[in-house]
Amino acid sequence: MIWLEQLEHELGARGIKGRRRERILVELRDHIACEPGCEARLGDPVALAVSFADELGAAEARRSAFGAVAALVVAAVALIVSQLAIGAAGGPPGFEHGHSLALFVPAALGMLLAPQVALVAGTLAVVRALRRRRAGVLPAAELELIRRRTRVALLAGLATILGLELYVVDFSSVLAAWWLALVGGAAALAALALLAAMRGLSQAGEIVSEVDGPSGDIFDDVPLPGSRWLRRRPWYLGALAAIGVTAVMTLFVWHAERSLVEGLERGVLEGIAAAVGFALLGRAVGTRPVRQQAPSAGRRPETPRR
Amino acid sequence: MKPDAVSGQLESLILATVAESPAHGYAIVQQLKQRSGGAFDLAEGTVYPALHRLEHEGLLSSSWSVETGRRRRVYQLTRAGRSTLGERRREWGRFAQAVEAVLE
Secondary structure, three states, X not given: OHHHHHHHHHHHHOOOOHHXXXXXXXXXXXXXXXXXOOHHHHOOHXXXXXXXXXXXXXXXXXXXXXXXXXXXXXXXXXXXXXXXXXXXXXXXXXXXXXXXXXXXXXXXXXHHOHHHHHHHHHHHHHHHHHHOOOOXXXXXXXXXXXXXXXXXXXXXXXXXXXXXXXXXXXXXXXXXXHHHHHHHHHHHHHHHHHHHHHHHHHHHXXXXXXXXXXXXXXXXHOOOOOHHHHHOOHXXXXXXXXXXXXXXXHXXXXXXXXXXXXXXXXXXXXXXXXXXXXXXHHHHHOOOOXXXXXXXXXXXXXXXXX | OOHHHHHOOHHHHHHHHHHHOXXXXXXXXXXXXXXXXXXXXXXXXXXXXXXXXXXXXXXXXXXXXXXXXXXXXEEXXXXXHHHHHHHHHHHHHHHHHHHHHHHO
16 A cells, blocks of 8 residues: 555645545555556556646646636626616716715726726636647646636636625615615625635646646737737837727727717726736736746656647 | 557547446556557556546546445546547548558
8 A cells, every 4th residue: 555655645745635636546546456466557656646736737727717717707797787787776876976985996996997907817818728728738837827817817806896896885875775786796696706716726726737848928829910029029019008908998988978088088097007907917917928947857848649 | 569659649549448338447457458469568557647637628427336345436438539539540540541651
């Protein structure tokens, strides 16, 4: 049983614990029971634990990205329903009708900005997970990138839901009771979904993969024109994104509100927010390059797999 | 046969083995050895991460069974697994034909 004990220890050291480890051990215990003394033919327990960690690390990172997007869809539905139904509930009220600016400002920021961060980070996470869905193992740096994008998306999703709940509290004396109950309930449900996805992400992050290789960046995920040039000048990408957001939002609000001034105001604000978001979160979501670590001794290179 | 040569095709070999009938890990290893005439010399443990991966990909499904008082995980091919196996058989046929044509 020394072989199994060593495997158990090595799996634990690589973050494979609980039911997942138990299942692996039961399967290999059964294998040894079928032919006592066959441990040597099973191979090195360290190598086997590394192999499990590499494979499970990739699968769990992808799964956590998909789980996060599912939870974000629930949050998006809560936000959209709140805005579609608010007209029938006597709103939207002006901020002066709320209880306090201390509630309104974080609520507005959460409901306006956080969903955009969640959309960008969540899309990038799931695009990478889909693009690499056939890879048996992924470099540790790439797993970290998927997990970072997923984490940013989930945190932004939680900020959105928190903003929505603050909005409900701020206007609880103005808006209809049915709207408060509907939106409060939907937001609570979305918060539960997001927390469950966060738990899945946290469990995926416990698995220690040892595969070497680059994490890649946004240009690997999105075929942008001039990507070779932009890759060496990431701040130009940030500037282009901010200009693009400004233009789109200006046109959208101009068309919706029939006011160019309002369109420009909203467009410029959104553009500034996009630039700030790029500066603050660019590294986390892989839109700005992260310094790659030199391959460490003992790490496995990524191997292509059918 | 070198382990590297086998590991590149391990997934297809496992799918083909499980296609015959549902089986647990040890039985899959034994069938691989038997059907290859002992040509595949791979660390038997490597089959298990591959089984878990194939299950994650939806090509295999698994369930617990109890035999002679021992719990064991039994794997079987899913519909997606059957279709993937067919695809890989065709790919391998074309590849083997091409290699043979060059080597002969």
